[in-house]
Amino acid sequence: MHAVVSSVGPAFDYLDAPVMRVTGADVPMPYARLLEQNAQPQVINIVESVKHILNVSKSAALKA
Secondary structure (H helix, E strand, O other): OHHHHHHHHHHHHHOOOOOOOOOOOOOOOOOOHHHHHHHOOOHHHHHHHHHHHHOOOHHHHHHO
């Protein structure tokens, strides 16, 4: 948590939600290209994490 606070600086005090870390799968890094791509965070993982933090449901996102 200290690294997050020091990198964000004064803006950390104004956060409305906890810091969420989006990481790859909890597996050893594979050597096969397809498996390697699936083990790393993808755009959909980041979007789902942001929606979770903002408390946006999937149906509400489809209506927008």
